[in-house]
Amino acid sequence: MIEMLSHEFMQNAIYAGLLAAVACGIIGSLVVVNRMVFLAGGVAHAAYGGVGIAYFMGWPVMPSAVGFTLGASMLMASATSRSMARSDTIVGVLWAAGMALGILLIDLTPGYNVDLMSFLFGSILTVPRSDIWIxxxxxxxxxxxxxxxYRDFLALSFDREFARSRGAPVEALHYLMLGMTAVAVVMIISVVGLILVIALVTIPAYMAEVHSRSLAGMMVVSSVLSAFFCLAGLALAYRFDLTSGASIIAAATVCFLIWRVGIRLHRLAKGFGRKP
Amino acid sequence: MVGEAPPVVELSHVGFAYDGEPVLEDVSLRMGKGEFVAVIGPNGGGKTTLLKIVLGLLTPQTGTVKVFGRPPAEVRRRIGYAPQHSEGPSDFPVSVLDVVLMGFLGTGRARFRAGRDEVERAMAALRRVGLDGQAKRRLNALSGGQQQRALIARALVCDPELLVLDEPTASIDPYGAFCFYEFLSELKEHAPILTVSHELSLAASRITSLAFVNRTLLYNAEPRPTEEMLSLAYGLHDASCPVDGFLRAMGRSLGAERRDGEGAP
Structure with missing residues (x-):
């Protein structure tokens, strides 16, 4: 098992996983406590439109995707800044439109046959050193x-009305938060794929939320959980020759289910204990 | 430049509409020091809109709003506000102390951790609401009434000169709500209180005056509803509706006066 560490591609995969875990722990905590999982999903999928534009125009992929997604996230922010109600519809539209735009533009690009699967599932085993530094x-x-x-994000996430009453720049913070989410998500997608980003943004943060007494604690706990899932998934992928991204998600999902069952059993046990 | 201090809150002929739909029309209200004013009225009648106008979160299309004699947006930091608790997610990972520390938002610091002085003042605010033993606990480990007290402590932490509360007892059982109004009435000596309430019977014993809002505002400088308020609240129909007799009797038993209570005193 230990010889997996001797391969450079494996080392890079581990670095990429750990670095993605830190970003996902921070962004995932903000996304989960603000009930923005659907919005984050929309931002992530709309990113494919940016990939399409890059191929069609012959521009570099990463900057185009970041720019396009940042634009899409600002649109979503303007749709959601006043109230989150009904914003899900607009997110859905941008979600679908962004992906469709990407696919159509790649259809129209002569000679190019980009694999949608690599956007969806990424290829953590082929991450170059340059991406690690990014x-x-x-x-x-x-x-x-x-x-x-930190304290502004905390107040914003906990109680927007109160933050507004104290004169905090609630709108600007909302845009900043969505912009951070967009940039982080696109950059991590290019490394580990879209599905893995969604998994690492939601599963560890949701588990961490229950056991944390602060937003900062939640960020740390979910980063650590993400890192653990990445390492466990990579080890499984190496040992059994499986797809790495899917193995990481499988590790996270199995832990999540065990954790849920554990919480249920714990509650049941407490309930029984209370009865005379 | 001598003369009396301006009233704490002064609304004159305020009108507000959402997308052309009038919510408040020609609303006037004056509130002075030491007062505890309850705003009652039906859902959608404009109670929360009225509070948001006082807080400077909404700007009325007509009329003027003054808080401490100034436009509300300029005096935000002198107002302590506790929104309806349902607006905050209940399973949020946050300690009671950190909730209270949010009260320092907008006071010009940009530090990751709260300063020692801020923590001390937050602990003092928690002592005032009787939660000093609970500072390190997670907010959602507290009862509904205790959570509400934590939000009051957050409003108190900056030593406000006016407290604005939106349905402070919405998540508390009736007995707890009664105690809560007892507790609030002690606070009004430090800062006058403007609160939205739907539990008139509970609030009545402790408030100093009552405002009934349903697009327009009726004011009574005494802690009980006028017959006019009751008729607007429940609708006094002609003839045979048996509820009407009951309502009239209720108005009398609560001491409603026949014909006062229009506009501000």
Whole structure:
């Protein structure tokens, strides 16, 4: 098992997984406590439109995808900044439209046959060193922003009405939060694929929420959980020769189910204990 | 520049409409120091809109709003606000102390952790609401009444000169709600209180005056509803509806006066 660490592609995969875990822990916590999972899904899928534009125009993929997704996320932010009610419909429209645009543009691009599957599932085993450094930069930027605006994000997430009454820049923070989500999600998609991003943004954060006493604690716990799922999934993928992204998600899902059952049993046991 | 201090809250002829749909029309209200004003009225009658206008979160299309003699947006930091608790997610991972510390939002600091002085003031606010033993607990581990007290502590932490509360007893059982109004009436000595309530019978014993809002505002400088308020609230129909007699009797038993209570005093 230990010889898996000797391969450079495996080392890179582990670095990518750990770095993605930090970003997903931070973004996932904000997404989950703000009930924005659907919105994050919309942003992530709309990113494919940016990929399509890049291929069609012959532009570099990563900057185009980041720019396009940032634009889509600002549209979603403007639709959701005043009230989250009914915003799900607009998110759904952008979700579908972004993906369709990407597919159509790639259809129209002569000579190119980009694999949609690699966008969906990524290829953590072929991550180059340069992407690792991009992710280091992304993690650092996210950490700085969250440290700077931690108390504002906390108040915004907990109780927007109150934050507004104190004169906090609620609208600007809402845009910033969605912009951070968009940039982080696209950059991690390019490394590990869309499905894995959705899994790492939701599953660990949801598990961490129940056991944390602060948003910061939730971010740390969900980063650690994400990292664990990545390592466990990669080990499984290596040992049994499975697809890496799907193995990581499988590890996360199985842990999630065991955790849910554990909580249920714990509650039942407490309930029985209370009865005379 | 001598003369009396301006009233704490002064609304004159305020009108507000959402997308052309009038919610408040020609609403006037004056509120002074030491007062505890309850705003009652049907759902959708404009109670919360009225509070948001006082807080400067909404700007009325007509009329003027003054808080401490200034436009509300300029004096936000002197107002302590506790929104309806249902607006905050209940399983949010946050400690009671961190909730209270949110009250310092907008006071110009941009630090990751709260300062020592802020923590001390937050603990003092928790002592005032009787939650000092609970600071480190998760908010959702507290009872509904305790959570409400935590939100009041958050409103108190910046030593506000006016407390604005939206349905503070919505998530508390009737007995707890009664105690809660007892507790609020002690606070009104420090800061006057403007609260929205749907539980008139509970609030009545402690408030100093009552405002009934249903697009227009009826004011009574005493803690009981006028017959006019009751008729607007429940509709006094002609003839045979048996509820009417009951309502009239209720108005009398609550001491409703025949014909006062239009507009501000």
């Amino acid at each position: 992710m280091v930069g992304l993690d650092a930027a996210l950490l700085v922003l969250v440290l700077l605006f």
